[in-house]
Amino acid sequence: MKPWAPRSLTVRLALLFALATLLTFTLVGSYLYYSLARQLESHDDQELLGKITLMQHLVGKAGSVQAIRNDPHPFMDAALGHNDLLLILRTADGAPLLDTQPAAGNLPLLPLTAVDQTPDRKSRQNLRTSAGMPVRATALWGRIDRTGEQVQIIVAHNVSDSLAMLDSYRQQILGAALSGALLAALLGYVLVRRGLRPTRLIAQQAHSITAQRLDLGLDVASAPxxxxxxxxxxxxxxxxxxxxxxxxxxxxxxxxxxxxxxxxxxxxxxxxxxxxxxxxxxxxxxxxxxxxxxxxxxxxxxxxxxxxxxxNAHVAVTREQLDCSQELQRIADYFEGVAEDSGVRLVISGSGNLYADPMLLRRAIGNLVANAIRYTPAGQAIRLEAQQQAQGSSILISNPGPQITEAAIPRLFDRFYRADPARSDSASSAGLGLAIVQSIMKLHGGQVELSRSADQQTVFTLYFPNQGT
Incomplete structure (x- = not known):
């Protein structure tokens, strides 16, 4: 977690709500702001086009450039009542004819639209006069119908009020966005805290669980x-x-x-x-x-x-391809004397190969054979069988003897566990043999299973997967 990141999930979600609200308000406000700016600009453009068309008409009806200079009142009357409108007339060589608001200052040079054309969007520009007044202005050539003389017509609209309105609107949007974000953070904190109440209840339940009360568990029904x-x-x-x-x-x-x-x-x-x-x-x-x-x-x-x-996987397992029949015969030879003393026989069947660590394999089979000799009645036989399968090989050790109860089977591979509660055979067995067999099979990625055959034989099956499976 970054150092500046809040540790509280409630606070973090509340801040995310605030950020999302601020971003939403900012985007919506920006859209409304630019929409209003375009509308104001379009309104100014319509007024500019209307006035400059009127001035172009008045220029066409004038007698001459000198007549405009001598009597500019028709043009001044057309601009009367429009205090935010600037009208400038100049001769073809740039000599001044009329300036309705000289205090506003001079305008920078503007591109002049031809006489027979309407000023396009590029010719309408936002400028500032030499006195610092913001205006939207356009200019075109006017032509006196009688003499053919041309006159520069420049019309500008003072947009100070529009800019002030937009600035005020921008401040309101910013204030609304910040206020909305703050409100979203507060409401988000309250709602998230209320929404996370089940997690606090789960935490309370978890606090009541101790090493002596691990069987309690958490209430699933009360959880969302x-x-x-x-x-x-x-x-x-x-x-x-x-x-x-x-x-x-x-x-x-x-x-x-x-x-x-x-x-x-x-x-x-x-x-x-x-x-x-x-x-x-x-x-x-x-x-x-x-x-x-x-x-x-x-x-x-x-x-x-x-x-x-x-x-802890600290036992080195060196696997190699082994002949099942040879390995079973080696085990039978090792236990031959013990089996004769107990009056039992070891019978080997099956063939094939398996992929295992030879020392661990012999230890696992030896533990099972020693266990089978201990519980097989005299005169009976212990069978060691190898079976080949598609994905691996199995070694089966079966023997007759006392049946293992169903209740004892799940714990039979536990350490120090003996199916005999009286532990009558504790002097010869520590109860670790089957646990070692299970550990060896886990090291090989295989498994050991206990079952009863149709003829009531106790069968231990060791399954070894093939190489690479």
Whole structure:
């Protein structure tokens, strides 16, 4: 915003109203002013043409130039009663014959219209006499019918009154324009302030919204039509903030719970060991147990760091063309021992290529396979399947096992969330695996979905778009 610009929207609109009114009044006033000036000028021209035609007629009836000099009364009588009219007659060589108002001063040289022509617009000029009198004048040649002698006829009209009228009119227009602009500014301020009253009501409602009352929202019905979209967008932002605050609160609680368990284990085991002297083997067992808890904490912190970096796009993604079958076989080989210990089989099907970061791809599939092994009953099989599509490739990991409730599905990819409220498996899982899978898919511009197949298999689908899509 410019330093001189008013910060108040009401004041700004009021000034704009004033400026628009001033501009309108000025344009209309200017039009009326020049229209009046043209009318006055046209009136003066008609009078000039009438008088100069009369003088031309009188010159034609005169006996001679000397007769005009000896008896100018017919010409003076024609100008009688017209105090604002100047009549000057001169001989062909410029010698003066008659000047009805010598006190007005001399006129500059004027172009003379021929005897048989009517003075055109160019021959009618606005001038000032040597005494400073403003006049509108014209001149033509007159010819005495009897002798053929020519006479210069100059007629001028004093326009001082017209100029004074125009000046007064101009001052009135200026005063009206300024007064109208001031009135428009005052009325505009009042009307705009009244018109913006709904925005102040919205602001009052917004002031009552706090971090603990994000679910209140703004009243859409009370907002004008022009502001309803803004109110709806603001309410949508509040809903997202409310959801984020709730997730953040739940995240803090889950984080505290998951960190408390290994720390409590470390503290209790260490306190028990220190309560009385122990043998070397007992101390070694304690250290081994502590190392397991430390490793668990390290994995948790590593996963949390990965998620934080992924959220802020600080994870470098190096994509390349990968063979789906080879990548799935590599995952199956890595989990072969764990699957045998759990009594489950890994079945691979499908082929094709996908465009992804190999390390992130293996981490995402590995998290899903590890999760599937944990919940698949012994003797059953986990299927890893690759599918090619027009715009990308999909990896499907399906397994039988306990069904996930509909209420748990929307939050299944939240951090530290477990579908089991009792957290019975918290020792082996921190609840970050699926959140990491979702972050990896976002980094690839893809998505992860959970569904149930016709044979009641739990199916996780990883969709990777093709290069450039």
């Amino acid at each position: 039509d022009e502001l309803q979209q803004l109110v709806l967008a603001f309410n949508g932002m509040l809903d997202r903030l409310h959801e984020s605050f709730q997730r953040l609160s739940q995240f803090s609680a889950d984080l505290a719970h998951d960190l408390r368990t290994p720390i409590n284990n470390l503290m209790v085991q260490t306190q028990v060991a220190l309560a009385q002297p122990r043998s070397t083997e007992e101390y070694q067992g304690l250290l081994v147990s502590n190392v397991e808890e430390y490793e668990r904490l390290a994995r948790m912190l590593d996963n949390m760091l990965f998620l934080a970096r992924a959220d």
